[in-house]
Amino acid sequence: xxxxxxxxxxxxxxxxxxxxxxxxxxxxxxxxxxxxxxxxxxxxxxxxxxxxxxxxxxxxxxxxxxxxxxxxxxxxxxxxxxxxxxxxxxxxxxxxxxxxxxxxxxxxxxxxxxxxxxxxxxxxxxxxxxxxxxxxxxxxxxxxxxxxxxxxxxxxxxxxxxxxxxxxxxxxxxxxxxxxxxxxxxxxxxxxxxxxxxxxxxxxxxxxxxxxxxxxxxxxxxxxxxxxxxxxxxxxxxxxxxxxxxxxxxxxxxxxxxxxxxxxxxxxxxxxxxxxxxxxxxxxxxxxxxxxxxxxxxxxxxxxxxxxxxx
Numbered sequence: 001x002x003x004x005x006x007x008x009x010x011x012x013x014x015x016x017x018x019x020x021x022x023x024x025x026x027x028x029x030x031x032x033x034x035x036x037x038x039x040x041x042x043x044x045x046x047x048x049x050x051x052x053x054x055x056x057x058x059x060x061x062x063x064x065x066x067x068x069x070x071x072x073x074x075x076x077x078x079x080x081x082x083x084x085x086x087x088x089x090x091x092x093x094x095x096x097x098x099x100x101x102x103x104x105x106x107x108x109x110x111x112x113x114x115x116x117x118x119x120x121x122x123x124x125x126x127x128x129x130x131x132x133x134x135x136x137x138x139x140x141x142x143x144x145x146x147x148x149x150x151x152x153x154x155x156x157x158x159x160x161x162x163x164x165x166x167x168x169x170x171x172x173x174x175x176x177x178x179x180x181x182x183x184x185x186x187x188x189x190x191x192x193x194x195x196x197x198x199x200x201x202x203x204x205x206x207x208x209x210x211x212x213x214x215x216x217x218x219x220x221x222x223x224x225x226x227x228x229x230x231x232x233x234x235x236x237x238x239x240x241x242x243x244x245x246x247x248x249x250x251x252x253x254x255x256x257x258x259x260x261x262x263x264x265x266x267x268x269x270x271x272x273x274x275x276x277x278x279x280x281x282x283x284x285x286x287x288x289x290x291x292x293x294x295x296x297x298x299x300x301x302x303x304x305x306x307x308x309x310x311x
Contacts, residue, residue, distance in 0.1 A: 118154065185225050195231055238260075
């Protein structure tokens with residue numbers, strides 16, 4: 001798919017004179033939790049353990065304030081060690097969440113996960129430290145998350161959960177520090193159809209997959225971007241957008257449709273793949289036709305790709 005999408009993206013970006021403008025350093029990070037708590041009690045009030053997980057404590061490592069999180073797998077039956085941090089975060093305009101982790105022995109852990117609670121569901125992704133001797137910087141891009149339940153968008157994140165899943169019946173510990181949001185571009189926006197989790201749950205995997213693929217194409221071009229949920233889409237949030245990309249959007253909310261119309265009316269551009277919501281045919285001037293299947297010659301694979309562009 002990338003062999004088709006990359007030239008197409010360059011065509012659209014050059015037509016709108018966006019390529020040079022977008023090859024920039026992303027916006028600065030926004031701190032979420034610097035872990036500089038006064039004492040263990042304050043840290044434990046902020047980061048609450050689940051079930052029988054051990055409580056957090058504060059620690060200084062190389063002059064950096066951090067939280068120590070103990071995985072008490074020895075002598076317990078817990079599937080994972082997990083801690084919840086209550087927050088009020090608007091992540092609709094950022095590109096990722098970033099933090100540092102140090103784990104000198106991760107062998108008792110099968111994998112680590114981060115969860116971001118919103119609405120009636122969670123955004124979740126796995127991560128792992130690549131080295132044991134020093135700090136690892138973990139960046140969780142929004143497009144790399146999966147949806148559990150029915151999240152309500154990135155504008156209303158109310159809980160951050162860090163989990164270490166049991167791999168062996170042995171204790172270990174790790175530290176986290178410097179949690180922040182990573183800024184993204186307001187000019188190129190990938191619209192992820194998260195409303196599909198409510199009306200078309202069988203589409204959720206495809207929605208995530210194609211949003212992730214589109215973000216990878218933009219990174220290959222050295223372009224900054226922001227992924228935004230269609231649940232968060234408003235005219236105000238995307239007022240500076242010069243290019244909106246619909247990677248696979250089987251449905252859009254009424255508010256999202258109106259927001260996209262406002263961008264198109266303000267000389268914004270639209271790149272839509274696979275299907276175009278019927279509500280946008282009038283605003284784009286693209287009429288939907290019927291799908292025609294074609295037999296592929298033996299040994300030739302056809303890409304299931306169709307797209308529409310509003311330049």
